[in-house]
Amino acid sequence: ASMTLGGLSSSFSNAIRSGINEAIAAQESKNEAVDVFAISDEAAQDVERVLHETKVSLSTIDMSSVLLRFLAAGQWPDVLNSEESAELGSALIRSLSDLDAHIGSTLRILKEEGVLSPHRSSLGAFQQSIQTTTQTLRNVRNVNDKPLVADNWKPPAWEVFKNSATAKFNCLGAGAAMAAVLNDEQSESGEVLKSSFKSIMTKLEHVAGEAAKIGPRMGQLDVTNEKVVKELEGTALAWMDASQGLVESVSSLFANKSEVKLENVSICETAAEAVLK
Secondary structure: OHHHHHHHHHHHHHHHHHHHHHHHHOOOOOOOOOOEEEOOHHHHHHHHHHHHHHHHHHHHHHHHHHHHHHHHHHHOOOOOOHHHHHHHHHHHHHHOHHHHHHHHHHHHHHHHHOOOOOOOOOHHHHHHHHHHHHHHHHOOEOOOOOEOOOOOOOOOOHHHHHHHHHHHHHHHHHHHHHHHOOOOOOOOOHHHHHHHOHHHHHHHHHHHHHHHOHHHHHHOOOOOOHHHHHHHHHHHHHHHHHHHHHHHHHHHHOOOOOEEEHHHHHHHHHHHHHHHO
8 A cells, every 4th residue: 555655646746846847937928818728638638547546545545544543453552352353353364355456456557557547447446345344344343242443443643644644645636637737748728828827836836845744744743642643633634624625626627628717727726725824
């Protein structure tokens, strides 16, 4: 899972750098302002692919978070006794075969092709496998016929890590999707589109840059400091919510696969600014 996320993070970051370079290099148009930009089929497919990759990354984070919670429960003091911990471990091993196959397939495609197209990697099947595995683990019962791991039990800072990772990939995915149309050599809009996207790409580059810093910062978090963790829970949740709004605004911008309206770009700019607050 970490290799998949690492590969997608690198791909998103490279796309954003390429996109901002295209926008910065574009000459300001001296012609009449353009309100609607045509985008090629190739660019529309690239945007669709990046948004698909973003969803794959978010599902991978969900999967990792679920498994981490159960693994932590098996080793956490006073949560399970030795027999229950062994039983949970056996359930994990039994339930992971299908999920492991999906992860392996996704990583193989990413390594071979450098991208994850919707036609080659099935998001629906992956999500169904996650759901099935989660339900299997939740159904493991103790001698009192209660779940071995209560639904409300979470290791310290679990939500901080999960929500921060989700926000990070929302930000990277949104920036890479926007950059996809700027890397389109077949675009009829050309320099006009690139110069018009300069402002939003500058903001998205800033958003992505801040998001990329989250890993090292989280690595230094003292999870035993309850006060700090509590404060970060609210911050991480707000960041995740804002990043989700950004992804939704970018998805809406490209809902029409043949053109982009300039007035909708300003909505994305507002969403990017909300992420940076």
